[in-house]
Amino acid sequence: MPKRNLLYGLMVVCFTMLIFTWIVRDTLCELHLKRGNTELTVMLACEVKR
Template sequence: MPVKYKYTFLCLLVICVTLLCFIWMVKDRLCEFTLKEQNNELRAVLAYEAGR
């Protein structure tokens, strides 16, 4: 494998691992988004049911 492809693969691997770690850390808050600005508050909540 050429060196160019090794670095590309390594970069993709680092990005994927970083995204997985971030999602794992904030997994409880992924279903809710809150934006506060002065007197206004915008809240979006994703309603879902886990498949059984």
């Protein structure tokens, strides 16, 4: 049972990240997350729109 719950939790996290990325896909070029000593930086190839 615990492995099944872990799998469901991982699926929910991945699905949430996909939905978030889809919602902000036109405005998201760089994302910084800091938590304690850990830093996560995500950069996407973005073109400047004029």
